[in-house]
Amino acid sequence: MTEVSDREPPRRRVPGPARPVRPAGGRRPGPGARPARRPGPPRPAPRAFRLGSPRPRLRMIGLALTLVLVAFVVRLLQVQAVDAGTYSAKAEQNRYVVHTLPAERGGITDRNGVALATTVDSYDITADPTMFTREQLEVDDGPEQAAALLAPILGQDQADLADVLRPKNKKLRYVRLARRQTPQVWNQIKDLKTALTTKSETDKSAVNVLAGVFADPSSKRVYPGGDLAAGVLGWVGADGKGGGGLERKLDKTLAGEDGKIRYAQSGGRQVPTAGSTETPAVPGSDVELTIDRDIQWAAQHAISEQVEKSKADGGYVIVQDTQTGEILAMANAPSFDPGDLAHADPDALGNAALQDAFEPGSTAKVLSMAAVLEENAATPGTHITVPNRLKRGDRLFKDDIDHPTWYLTLNGVLAKSSNIGTIMATGELGKTQAEANKVLYSYLRKFGLGGYSGLGFPGETKGILAPPDQWSTSQQYTIPFGQGVSVNALQAASIYSTVANGGVRIEPTLVRGTKGADGRFTPAPEPKKTRVTSEKTAKTLARMLESVVDDEEGTGTKARIPGYRVAGKTGTANRVDPATGKYHGYTSSFAGFAPADKPRVTVYCAIQNATEGSYFGGQICGPIYKQVMEFALKTLQVPPTGADPANLPVTFKP
Numbered sequence: 001m002t003e004v005s006d007r008e009p010p011r012r013r014v015p016g017p018a019r020p021v022r023p024a025g026g027r028r029p030g031p032g033a034r035p036a037r038r039p040g041p042p043r044p045a046p047r048a049f050r051l052g053s054p055r056p057r058l059r060m061i062g063l064a065l066t067l068v069l070v071a072f073v074v075r076l077l078q079v080q081a082v083d084a085g086t087y088s089a090k091a092e093q094n095r096y097v098v099h100t101l102p103a104e105r106g107g108i109t110d111r112n113g114v115a116l117a118t119t120v121d122s123y124d125i126t127a128d129p130t131m132f133t134r135e136q137l138e139v140d141d142g143p144e145q146a147a148a149l150l151a152p153i154l155g156q157d158q159a160d161l162a163d164v165l166r167p168k169n170k171k172l173r174y175v176r177l178a179r180r181q182t183p184q185v186w187n188q189i190k191d192l193k194t195a196l197t198t199k200s201e202t203d204k205s206a207v208n209v210l211a212g213v214f215a216d217p218s219s220k221r222v223y224p225g226g227d228l229a230a231g232v233l234g235w236v237g238a239d240g241k242g243g244g245g246l247e248r249k250l251d252k253t254l255a256g257e258d259g260k261i262r263y264a265q266s267g268g269r270q271v272p273t274a275g276s277t278e279t280p281a282v283p284g285s286d287v288e289l290t291i292d293r294d295i296q297w298a299a300q301h302a303i304s305e306q307v308e309k310s311k312a313d314g315g316y317v318i319v320q321d322t323q324t325g326e327i328l329a330m331a332n333a334p335s336f337d338p339g340d341l342a343h344a345d346p347d348a349l350g351n352a353a354l355q356d357a358f359e360p361g362s363t364a365k366v367l368s369m370a371a372v373l374e375e376n377a378a379t380p381g382t383h384i385t386v387p388n389r390l391k392r393g394d395r396l397f398k399d400d401i402d403h404p405t406w407y408l409t410l411n412g413v414l415a416k417s418s419n420i421g422t423i424m425a426t427g428e429l430g431k432t433q434a435e436a437n438k439v440l441y442s443y444l445r446k447f448g449l450g451g452y453s454g455l456g457f458p459g460e461t462k463g464i465l466a467p468p469d470q471w472s473t474s475q476q477y478t479i480p481f482g483q484g485v486s487v488n489a490l491q492a493a494s495i496y497s498t499v500a501n502g503g504v505r506i507e508p509t510l511v512r513g514t515k516g517a518d519g520r521f522t523p524a525p526e527p528k529k530t531r532v533t534s535e536k537t538a539k540t541l542a543r544m545l546e547s548v549v550d551d552e553e554g555t556g557t558k559a560r561i562p563g564y565r566v567a568g569k570t571g572t573a574n575r576v577d578p579a580t581g582k583y584h585g586y587t588s589s590f591a592g593f594a595p596a597d598k599p600r601v602t603v604y605c606a607i608q609n610a611t612e613g614s615y616f617g618g619q620i621c622g623p624i625y626k627q628v629m630e631f632a633l634k635t636l637q638v639p640p641t642g643a644d645p646a647n648l649p650v651t652f653k654p
Contacts, residue, residue, distance in 0.1 A: 097214075097262070097263060097264075098260060098261070098262045100216065100258050100259070100260055101217060101258060101259035101260060101261055101278070101279070101280070101281045102216075102217065102218050102219055102240065102258050102281060103255060103256030103257050103258050103259065103281040103282055103283050103284060104119055104219055104256065104281070104283040104284065105119045105219060105221065105236070105240075105254050105255055105256065105283075105284050106119075106253065106254040106255075106256065106283065106284030106285045106286045106287060106514075107119065107286045107287070108233060108246065108247075108254070108286070108287045108289060109286065109287070109288050109289065110288075110289055110291045110292055110293040110296070111288065111289060111290055111291060111292055111326075111328075111512060112292065112293070113288070114293045115224050116223065116224070116225060116228070116229055116233055116289065116291070116293065117221060117222070117223050117233050117247070117338075118221075118222050118224065119219045119220065119221055119222070120219065120220050120222050121183055121217070121218075121219060121220075122180040122181055122182060122183070122218045122219055122220035123180075123181050123182075123183065123185070123186040123215040123216065123217060123218055124176055124178070124179050124180065124181070124215065124216040124218045125150075125154065125176070125177040125178040125181055125185070125186065125189065125213065125214075125215055126174060126175065126176050126177060126213075126214050126215065126216055127146075127164075127165055127174075127175050127177055127212050127213050127214065128173050128174065128175075128212045128214070129143075129164075129165055129166065129167050129170075129172050129173065129175055129212070130170075130171070130172075130173055130212075131211055131212025132146060132165050132166065132209070132212050133170075136211075136212075137207050137209060137211075138207065139207055139209075142165075142207070142209050143161075143162045143165035143166040144158075144162045145207075145209040146161075146162075146165055146209045146210055146212075146213065147159070147161035147162035147165060149192055149209070149210060150177065150189070150210075150213070153185060153188050153189060153192075154177060154178045154181070154185070156177075156178065161177065164177060165212075177213070179218070179238060180218055180219070180220040181215075182220075186215045189210065189213060189215070192210055193208065193210045193211070193213065196208040196209065196210055196211075197211075218240075219240075221235070221236040221247075221338075221339065222339060223337070223338050223339045225293070225297075226337050226339070227300075227335040227336055227337045227338075228293070228296060228297060228300060229291055229293075229296050229300075229329075229330070229331070230245075230332075230335050230336050230337065230338050231245065231330065231331075231332040231335065231350065231351035231352065231353065231354075232245055232246060232289070232291065232330050232351060232510065233245050233246055233247060233338055234246055234247035234248050234249075234338065234351075234458075235247055235338035235339075235341060236338075240255075241255070242254065242255075244338075244349065244350060244351075244458060244459075245338075245350075245351060245457075245458065246287070246289075246457075246510065246511075247338075248458050249456060249457060249458055250287055250511070253284065253285050253287065253514060254284040254285065254287060255284050256281065256282045256283045256284035256285075256517075257281065257282040258281050259278070259279045259280045259281035259282070260277075260278070260279045261276075261277070261278045261279075262276060262277045262278070263276040264276065282517065283517050285514040285515060285516045285517070286514065286515040287511060287513075287514050288511070288512045288513050288514070288515065288521075289510055289511060289512065290321075290324075290326035290327050290328065290509055290510055290511065290512050291327065291328065291329060291330070291510070292328045292329065292632075292635065294631075294635050295319055295328045295329045295628075295631065295632050295635055296319075296328075296329040296330075296331060298329070298627070298628055298631040298632070298635075299317040299319055299329040299330075299331040299628050300317070300329075300331035300332075300333070300335065302317065302331075302624045302627045302628050303315045303316065303317045303331050303332075303333045303605065303607075303624060304331075304333040304334070304335070306333075306607060306620060306621075306623075306624055307333040307334070307607060308333075309612070309613070310607060310610035310611065310612055310613055310615075310620055311610070311611045311612040312607045312608055312609055312610040312611065313585075313608045313609040314332070314333055314334060314352055314356075314607075314608050315332075315333050315605070315606060315607040315608060316330075316331065316332050316333075316352055316353035316356075316489040316604075316605070316606055317329065317330075317331045317353075317603065317604070317605050317624065317628060318330055318353060318489050318490055318492075318493035318602075318603070318604040319601065319602070319603050319628060319632055320493050320494070320497050320508065320601070320602040320603075320604075321600070321601065321602075322497045322500035322501050322593055322599045322600060322601060322602050323501065323599075323600065324506065324509075324527075325494075325497065325501075325506030325507060325508050325509055325527050326508075326509050326510075326512070327490075327508055327509065327510050328601070328632065329628075329632075330351070330353050330354075330490070330510075331353075332348075332351060332352045332353055334348045335348060336348045336349055350459055351457065351459065351460075352489075353488065353489040353490060354453070354455070354457050354459065354460040354461070354488050354489070354490055355459045355460065355461055355488070356461070356488060356489070356608070357461045357463050357464060357486040357487065357488055358486060358487070358488075358573070358575065358576070358587045358606070358608065359482060359483050359484070359485065359486055359487075359573045359574065359575070359576065359587060360482045360485070360486075360487050360492050360571055360573060360587070360589065361481070361482040361483065361571035361572055361573025361574075361587060361589060361617070362417045362419075362481060362482055362569065362570060362571040362572065362573070362617070363482060363492055363495075363569050363570070363571035363589050363590070363591045363604075363617075364481070364482030364485070364487075364492075364495070364571070365414060365417065365422050365480070365481055365482060365569065366414070366495060366496070366499065366541060366545065366569055366591075367440075367443060367444055367447055367449075367495060368422050368425065368426045368440065368480045368481070369410070369414055369422075369425070369541060369544065370443060370447075370499070370532075370533050370537060370538075370541055371426065371429060371439060371440050371443040372410070372425050372426060372428065372429065373533075373537045373540055373541065374443070374533045374534065374537045375429055375439060377425070377428040377429055378410045378425055378428060379410065380409060380410050380411040380540060380543070380544055380648050381409050381410070381411065381648070381649060382409060382410045382425075383407070383408075383409060383652050384408050384409070384410060384412075384413055384421050384424055384425060385405060385406075385407055385408075385654070386399075386405065386406040386407075386408055386413070386418050386420050386421045386424070387405050387420065388402060388403060388404065388405065389420075390420040390423060390424070392423060392476075392477045393473035393474065393476070393477065394473055394474075395473070395474055395477070397419060397420055397423060397477060398419070398420070399417075399418050399419050399420055400417070400419070400572060400616075406418065406421070406651070407651055407652050407653065407654050408421055408650065408651055408652070409648070409649050409650060409651065409652055410425060410544075411544045411547055411648040411649060411650060412547075412553065412649070412650035412651050412652075413425060414544050414545070414547070414548065414569070415544070415547040415548050415551050415553055415554045415555070415650050416553055416554070416555065416650070417548075417555050417569075417570060419481040422480050422481045423477050423480055423481070425480075426440055426480040433476055434468070434469075437468040437471055437476055438468045440468075440479070440480060441465075441467070441468040443532070443533075444465060444479075444485070445465070446505070446530065446532045447494070447495050447498060447505065447532055448491050448494050448495070448498075448505060449463060449465045449485065449487055449491060450462060450463060450464070450465030453488075453490050453491060453494065453507065453508050454507035454508060454509075454527065454528060455490070455507075455508060455509070455510055457510075460488065461486075461488050462488075463485070463486040463487040463488055463491060464485065464486035465485050465486075471484070472484075482571065482573055483573060483574060489604060489606055490508055492589070492591060492604050492606070493508075493591065493602055493603075493604035494508055495591070496567075496569075496591045496592060496593055496602045496604065497593070497602040498532050498533075498538075499533075499538050499541045499542060499545075499567075499593070500538075500542065500567075500593040500599030500602055501538075501599070502535040502538045502539070503531060503532050503533035503534055503535055503537060503538035504529055504530065504531055504532065505529065505530045505531075505532050506527050506528075506529050507527040507528045507529075508527070509524060509527050511524045512524055542567050542593075542596050542597070542599070543567075543596070543646035543648055544648060545567035545568055545569055545592060545596065546565060546566065546567050546596045546645050546646055546648075547646075547647075547648050547650060548567075548568055548569050548570065548592075549566045549567065549568050549592070550565075550566070550645050550647070551647075551650050553650045553651070554650075555570040555616075555617075555618045556568045556569065556570050556590065556592070556618050556622055557618070557622075558618055558619065558622035558623050558626065559590060559592060559618075559622040559623075559625045559626050559629075560626065561594065561626055561629060561630055561633075563640040564594050564595050564596075564633065564640050564641075565594065565595050565596035565597050565640075565641065565643065565645050566592060566594045566595075566596055566629070567592050567593050567594065567596035567599075568590060568591060568592025568593075568622075568625060569590070569591055569592060570589070570590055570616070570617040570618035570621070570622065571587070571588070571589035571590065571591070571606075571617045571621075572586055572587075572588055572589075572615065572616050572617045572618075573586060573587045573589075574586060574587075575587045575608060575609055577609075584609070585608070585609035585610075585611070585615070586609065586610065586615045587606060587607075587608055587609075588606065588607045588610055588615050588616060588617040588619075588620050588621050589604070589605060589606040589607070589617045589621055590604075590605050590617050590618065590621035590622050590624070590625045591603070591604045591605075591625075592625060592629075594629055594633060594638075595638070595640060595641045596645070597641050597643050598641050600633070600636065600638045601629060601632045601633060601636065601638065603625050603628050603629045603632065605621040605624045605625050605628070606621065607620055607621060
């Protein structure tokens with residue numbers, strides 16, 4: 001089928017006659033008309049400019065872009081693949097903060113659970129110096145502004161704080177501004193930080209200059225009794241470690257194990273994230289001592305008063321349970337406050353009762369009497385004629401006072417504290433003086449002289465006791481009455497506790513046990529026990545020591561305690577000045593136990609270099625013995641035995 005179009009076919013145009021061409025300007029040629037211009041020579045056609053090929057340039061640009069992209073790709077691979085761990089660690093280093101969580105130090109209590117040393121919460125104020133730079137705070141004096149705010153709170157110099165916050169090492173990220181500050185101090189700083197943060201959020205010109213200040217949880221050692229038992233307890237140093245006494249000896253037990261916390265921070269604030277980790281600290285164990293706080297106070301009060309009254313260099317008091325060897329008190333004068341070492345006398349630091357070595361004097365005569373009795377060389381009633389002077393070797397010996405010839409029993413020699421009588425009695429220990437020296441030396445060693453007490457206390461001295469073959473001519477005769485041999489106060493007390501305990505020496509103890517974080521109490525190991533003399537000899541010595549106190553001829557009458565039988569011995573020894581090594585002044589002492597017939601408590605007192613009033617041991621230490629012993633017997637509720645004293649004879653008629 002043929003498609004028919006509705007449109008008309010185009011009309012064909014028939015050309016007409018040609019129209020004349022009108023000259024330029026629209027005017028027809030006519031008379032007077034300007035003749036037409038003659039055409040000039042033809043202008044040359046413009047020369048065509050041919051461009052270079054763009055392909056080389058495109059190749060160069062493409063190559064450059066390719067190299068740039070390759071560099072980016074290589075760097076991206078390095079960052080995300082090759083060195084990913086390194087950069088991640090750097091990022092975490094800037095983002096995460098690691099702090100030590102100090103373990104709570106165990107407490108120290110007396111035998112009744114009364115706190116002697118305890119730990120309270122505190123904070124070490126720290127800072128990140130990199131957060132005080134201009135790049136971080138957009139101010140030039142960030143450290144100075146922060147120091148101005150912190151100085152009055154921390155009690156430090158503003159310029160010193162600013163120097164710490166602007167260290168020479170620009171990469172340093174941790175500095176400690178103050179140690180062991182109270183929670184109140186840290187709360188003040190936190191309040192300031194919060195206020196500055198709030199202000200900076202509303203005022204764009206304000207800056208939180210404390211954003212880089214932090215606090216590490218710490219602890220502070222506190223001693224509720226001040227200087228009470230300071231020599232025993234010791235102290236804790238600025239590094240948190242024990243610096244003396246039991247704090248040092250038992251540092252591992254008390255310290256526990258520190259923990260660690262790691263968390264993200266931003267602008268000085270902790271940010272909770274999945275990357276935070278924490279290893280809890282393990283608290284230290286509590287230590288229970290054998291010390292009785294009340295008896296310790298009585299002993300320390302008594303010795304401090306007498307040392308001050310006598311204008312002495314110092315003194316010590318030991319109180320010991322005769323049945324267990326436990327030390328109930330160990331007091332020194334002068335003392336110190338372990339919680340305020342900045343104001344402590346350096347010479348008073350330590351435990352002089354264990355660290356001072358001195359010649360015991362006549363209190364050591366009980367050792368000679370023990371040897372004489374145990375070796376059956378004499379009995380309490382043996383007659384000894386004591387002259388005013390006694391020549392032995394190259395020396396002439398005398399007693400502390402001039403006297404006519406005394407007619408004393410062996411008991412009387414001890415009661416009147418005769419040096420001459422003691423020399424004569426110990427001379428019977430062997431057929432020769434050399435043999436007698438060996439026998440006496442063996443008893444001195446068994447009583448604990450010349451060796452450590454067993455406490456393992458830092459700085460303890462074992463005294464001085466030379467072997468008998470090294471005794472000089474004078475030492476052979478002075479050692480029996482306590483000169484030429486040195487002891488510490490605990491050794492001297494232990495001698496009398498051994499006699500009181502029936503001749504069995506028990507190593508002294510200061511620790512009853514420990515209590516761990518689980519609350520379980522672990523008792524201390526049983527102390528070592530050594531038989532020194534027979535029980536018969538010990539009881540005989542106890543009766544002889546009663547004569548020193550009860551008999552009017554005795555030198556220890558000031559130690560009498562109404563209602564109790566008291567055994568004791570005075571001592572007044574020439575003192576070796578530790579500064580010069582020469583004899584200067586005296587060591588005054590008194591030692592004993594009560595009740596004499598059923599011993600429970602031993603008390604030993606010594607005063608060094610009393611310069612005012614009497615220096616005789618019976619006069620200045622006897623009253624201290626009485627005061628402390630009375631208090632201890634009442635505290636321990638020890639009743640009088642009610643038995644009559646032995647009243648052994650002191651003299652005899654020739």
